[in-house]
Amino acid sequence: MNDRAKTATLALVIVIGIIATVVLSRFVDARRPPVDLTAATDESLYLNAKTARRLSLGFNGLAADWYWMRSLQYVGRKMIQQGEGAALNDLSQLDLKLLAPLLENATTLDPEFLDPYEYAAVVLPAIDVQQAIRITRKGIDANPNAWRLYQHLGYIYWQQHDYATAAEVYGRGAEIPGVPEWMQAMKARMAAEGGSRDTAREIYRHMFEQSADEKVKEMARRRLLQVDSMDQRDALRKLFAGYQTRNGRCPNNWRELEPMLRAIRAPLDASGAPLDPSGVPYVLQSGKCEVELGEASEVPIK
Amino acid sequence: MSSVETLSRISAIARNAFREAVRDRVLYNLVLFVLLLTAAAIFIGELSGGQERKIIVDLGLSAMLLFGVFIAIFVGVGLVYKEIERRTIYAIFAKPVGRGEFLVGKYLGLCLTLLVNVVVMGLGVSLALIYVSRGWDPLIVNLWPAVLLIYLELMILTGVALLFSSFSSPALSALLTFFVFIIGHFSADLKALSVSMGSTGARWLFGGLYYLLPNLANYSFITPTAHGHSPSPGFVGAVTLYAVVYITVILAIATLVFGRRNFK
Numbered sequence: 001m002n003d004r005a006k007t008a009t010l011a012l013v014i015v016i017g018i019i020a021t022v023v024l025s026r027f028v029d030a031r032r033p034p035v036d037l038t039a040a041t042d043e044s045l046y047l048n049a050k051t052a053r054r055l056s057l058g059f060n061g062l063a064a065d066w067y068w069m070r071s072l073q074y075v076g077r078k079m080i081q082q083g084e085g086a087a088l089n090d091l092s093q094l095d096l097k098l099l100a101p102l103l104e105n106a107t108t109l110d111p112e113f114l115d116p117y118e119y120a121a122v123v124l125p126a127i128d129v130q131q132a133i134r135i136t137r138k139g140i141d142a143n144p145n146a147w148r149l150y151q152h153l154g155y156i157y158w159q160q161h162d163y164a165t166a167a168e169v170y171g172r173g174a175e176i177p178g179v180p181e182w183m184q185a186m187k188a189r190m191a192a193e194g195g196s197r198d199t200a201r202e203i204y205r206h207m208f209e210q211s212a213d214e215k216v217k218e219m220a221r222r223r224l225l226q227v228d229s230m231d232q233r234d235a236l237r238k239l240f241a242g243y244q245t246r247n248g249r250c251p252n253n254w255r256e257l258e259p260m261l262r263a264i265r266a267p268l269d270a271s272g273a274p275l276d277p278s279g280v281p282y283v284l285q286s287g288k289c290e291v292e293l294g295e296a297s298e299v300p301i302k
Numbered sequence: 303m304s305s306v307e308t309l310s311r312i313s314a315i316a317r318n319a320f321r322e323a324v325r326d327r328v329l330y331n332l333v334l335f336v337l338l339l340t341a342a343a344i345f346i347g348e349l350s351g352g353q354e355r356k357i358i359v360d361l362g363l364s365a366m367l368l369f370g371v372f373i374a375i376f377v378g379v380g381l382v383y384k385e386i387e388r389r390t391i392y393a394i395f396a397k398p399v400g401r402g403e404f405l406v407g408k409y410l411g412l413c414l415t416l417l418v419n420v421v422v423m424g425l426g427v428s429l430a431l432i433y434v435s436r437g438w439d440p441l442i443v444n445l446w447p448a449v450l451l452i453y454l455e456l457m458i459l460t461g462v463a464l465l466f467s468s469f470s471s472p473a474l475s476a477l478l479t480f481f482v483f484i485i486g487h488f489s490a491d492l493k494a495l496s497v498s499m500g501s502t503g504a505r506w507l508f509g510g511l512y513y514l515l516p517n518l519a520n521y522s523f524i525t526p527t528a529h530g531h532s533p534s535p536g537f538v539g540a541v542t543l544y545a546v547v548y549i550t551v552i553l554a555i556a557t558l559v560f561g562r563r564n565f566k
Contacts, residue, residue: 061364061524112525113356
């Protein structure tokens with residue numbers, strides 16, 4: 001066999017070998033018993049935060065990035081498994097027991113990495129509020145000039161209806177040089193009317209404007225839609241009440257309310273139905289004087 | 303022998319060591335691999351929730367350190383051994399070349415190789431930053447002091463590898479150098495141990511190890527760099543001086559040991 005024939009034979013063996021490997025892999029994959037992905041993703045972490053930092057040598061930043069991306073993948077995978085569009089700040093049904101340790105590791109490995117603190121403040125309260133507070137406070141200790149962390153900690157306390165502590169946290173954040181003026185205003189608003197809808201609107205508006213994280217921004221945007229929608233639905237219920245007083249019954253369709261809706265300058269679609277803040281028509285519950293969000297609406301129900 | 307002649311001989315050995323390393327295809331593969339890794343960082347960045355820039359800096363500089371460490375260890379331990387194994391060392395020492403000159407020349411040759419490596423890798427990370435930022439990124443300015451610190455760490459490690467290889471086998475030298483790399487990053491723990499120990503002997507032991515082993519944690523500035531921080535010029539100056547002094551001591555010990563080695 002000459003050299004060219006040898007080369008051709010070897011090349012043929014390589015090509016056939018690669019094809020055979022692919023075919024065999026597919027054959028084995030088709031016969032492999034199914035793996036319980038849920039169990040695999042919920043195994044506890046091998047390393048706690050302090051050990052991970054100790055073992056990271058000079059690569060702690062990269063290790064923190066790894067834990068951060070793992071946190072995102074972990075939440076994302078759970079959301080996909082659930083199959084419904086869950087809001088980022090209400091993932092309590094997803095059983096995210098590894099999220100706090102993952103964020104703890106990321107922030108211990110790189111204490112200046114602000115995004116995991118922000119994520120902890122937004123996502124964790126629905127799962128474990130004490131862990132959310134602890135991680136956010138840890139972030140403040142490591143980054144005392146990061147006013148956004150005070151904003152997030154205030155948000156957690158506000159969610160817990162602890163308006164006095166929220167006001168105190170906003171106040172401490174407002175003392176940082178160069179902080180936006182609205183932090184001081186939030187302190188006053190929190191102390192005076194912490195539970196009001198306007199306060200909620202302010203919180204989510206600032207969160208939307210200030211956050212660098214697209215997921216947090218999206219959550220804040222949807223919460224703003226929700227607050228606006230609540231106002232709209234209150235206004236609609238008032239119209240229903242007025243209609244019922246005049247007619248002795250609830251309206252059966254939106255056309256019956258159209259003049260009143262136009263009077264309050266509600267945006268309407270072609271059928272006369274008022275549109276929610278995401279542009280989807282509200283659904284009138286015929287004969288019940290009640291209004292519901294449309295199926296396609298972006299406004300969160302809860 | 304005049305100092306000009308000494309420098310000329312060291313320079314010739316260094317150039318040869320550099321040429322030999324460049325001829326070694328593994329080095330090119332590593333550079334290519336790191337560039338590919340940096341390119342991959344761009345795609346990993348998309349999974350990172352808007353943290354592409356930080357992750358590119360972390361990944362790029364960490365890869366630079368890791369591959370530099372492998373080059374320093376595995377090429378460093380072979381610098382002397384290969385010449386003995388091939389018996390070319392007899393031809394070298396038949397000429398008017400001192401053993402110290404030979405060691406320093408070999409050392410500088412590998413340092414030059416590492417310099418080319420870190421500069422190419424630094425440019426790769428800078429280009430990746432420009433790509434994700436769609437233009438100039440201020441992190442590029444912060445990047446280079448960290449690259450300098452990584453290079454200094456690699457220079458120290460190369461010296462340690464050369465020292466071990468001057469009296470030990472390549473495998474053992476590689477292992478010992480790797481241990482020094484790991485312990486060098488635990489310097490703070492050694493110091494803490496020396497302070498917290500009850501017995502005077504243990505305090506002296508850990509205190510001695512702290513000062514004896516290179517404090518490589520001084521050169522870890524990857525994570526702060528990813529947050530846009532730069533080391534102060536005073537700090538860089540101090541750790542550069544530390545590296546120069548430490549390397550001088552290591553090369554002096556290596557020369558002493560190598561000078562007494564019998565090649566028969």
